[in-house]
Amino acid sequence: MSSAWDARLARRAARIFPSLRFDFDSLPAHPDAISLAGGVPPVECLPIERLAAATRQVWAEAEPATFAYDETQGHRPLRELIASRMRRRGADVDPDTIVVTAGAQQGIDLIARLLLDPGDRVVIEAPGYFGAFQVFDHYEADIVPVPIDEQGLLPAALERALATPPRPKFIYTVATFQNPTGVTGGAARRQEILALAARFDVPIVEDDPYGELWFEADPGPLRALDPHVIYLGTFSKTLAPALRMGWIAAPAALMRLLIDAKEAVDIQGDRLVQRAVVRACADSWFDAHLDAARRVYRARWETLQALLERYMPDGVRWTRPCGGFFAWVTLPAGLDARELLSAAAAAGVIYLPGSVFYPDLRPSASLRIGFSTLPEERLAAAIERLGGVIAAALTTGTRSGP
Numbered sequence: 001m002s003s004a005w006d007a008r009l010a011r012r013a014a015r016i017f018p019s020l021r022f023d024f025d026s027l028p029a030h031p032d033a034i035s036l037a038g039g040v041p042p043v044e045c046l047p048i049e050r051l052a053a054a055t056r057q058v059w060a061e062a063e064p065a066t067f068a069y070d071e072t073q074g075h076r077p078l079r080e081l082i083a084s085r086m087r088r089r090g091a092d093v094d095p096d097t098i099v100v101t102a103g104a105q106q107g108i109d110l111i112a113r114l115l116l117d118p119g120d121r122v123v124i125e126a127p128g129y130f131g132a133f134q135v136f137d138h139y140e141a142d143i144v145p146v147p148i149d150e151q152g153l154l155p156a157a158l159e160r161a162l163a164t165p166p167r168p169k170f171i172y173t174v175a176t177f178q179n180p181t182g183v184t185g186g187a188a189r190r191q192e193i194l195a196l197a198a199r200f201d202v203p204i205v206e207d208d209p210y211g212e213l214w215f216e217a218d219p220g221p222l223r224a225l226d227p228h229v230i231y232l233g234t235f236s237k238t239l240a241p242a243l244r245m246g247w248i249a250a251p252a253a254l255m256r257l258l259i260d261a262k263e264a265v266d267i268q269g270d271r272l273v274q275r276a277v278v279r280a281c282a283d284s285w286f287d288a289h290l291d292a293a294r295r296v297y298r299a300r301w302e303t304l305q306a307l308l309e310r311y312m313p314d315g316v317r318w319t320r321p322c323g324g325f326f327a328w329v330t331l332p333a334g335l336d337a338r339e340l341l342s343a344a345a346a347a348g349v350i351y352l353p354g355s356v357f358y359p360d361l362r363p364s365a366s367l368r369i370g371f372s373t374l375p376e377e378r379l380a381a382a383i384e385r386l387g388g389v390i391a392a393a394l395t396t397g398t399r400s401g402p
């Protein structure tokens, strides 16, 4: 960038995190590199034919009104579909309190746009979803990381963060099958988090992209336990990321402002795609599709778990997700997952090192494994390679990390 542009940039532009915050191109190349970095549905779980047929029908009908400006809040039948699905998961949501967004990511942006002034404090999970940090940073928020354990936010640490003035504007949490760790809080932990939020009068923003992808049973969203929770949903992981379709279920008092903010950002979502999704999800097809996808993810997680047990050296620990796409692997003390990545790439396996999931990019002995995209034999090759690299680092004593 020329210095002339440097001088013209808005303050917030200088704060934009680089995309993904990790440059895989700088790593050693391998002819058969296997990536554990993904967090998306695999091709075999994308209902391409069903979506294509529904899209063809919507276009063929050529309903003139559909081609106009309108429906900033989102197509009413789509909001009804979303509300009825949320009600089935225990969250009493009305279609009038839903705004359809361009993915959950736009939902995070709209909430931040409405609630954050520069310098406002926002509580986040550490490690947590870096896409949310990107947004909060953009609005010049003061991001307050709160550590998590196998059940999510640690109540004592959350209490300290909430009690420290000035009071945070909100708590952002992925309470179910968290990105990046896969962890989910049990009923007692969830009640503790909700009680703290209520005691300090700080709203919770629940981002729930993976909640419907449980392996055995639906833990339900936080929103089912408390109607004050602002809920972000998406079809990116259940149908396809390219649809760019998500939603916010918000308190009625925020609706007018959310719809106005959505209009200011992009006027409205894609009305044709919204109609196609409603059509595709008719006749309980969506339930059957999700059941099949859940079976794929559960089988991949079970495979991964067996592989970790087989190939990880002593001292390596990992989370045991009950749904979603991710497990979080922690190396023995002294190893740094970012430093190990070059050796791993040279051996033919790449992953996202734990440090990218902290807003300050602190060194981390952990790494995220995305298991949704890899069939058994690829997963096996990846974990065997990773185990070899960790074992070599432990024996050669290249410990320099945290």
Ligand SMILES: Cc1ncc(COP(=O)(O)O)c(C=O)c1O
Pocket (backbone or CB within 6 Å): 039, 102, 103, 104, 105, 106, 129, 131, 174, 179, 207, 209, 233, 234, 235, 236, 241, 245, 246
């Ligand atoms: C926690 C979380 N929130 C939001 C998103 C973005 O979702 P969308 O594609 O709906 O914008 C992701 C995608 O990985 C995610 O993991």
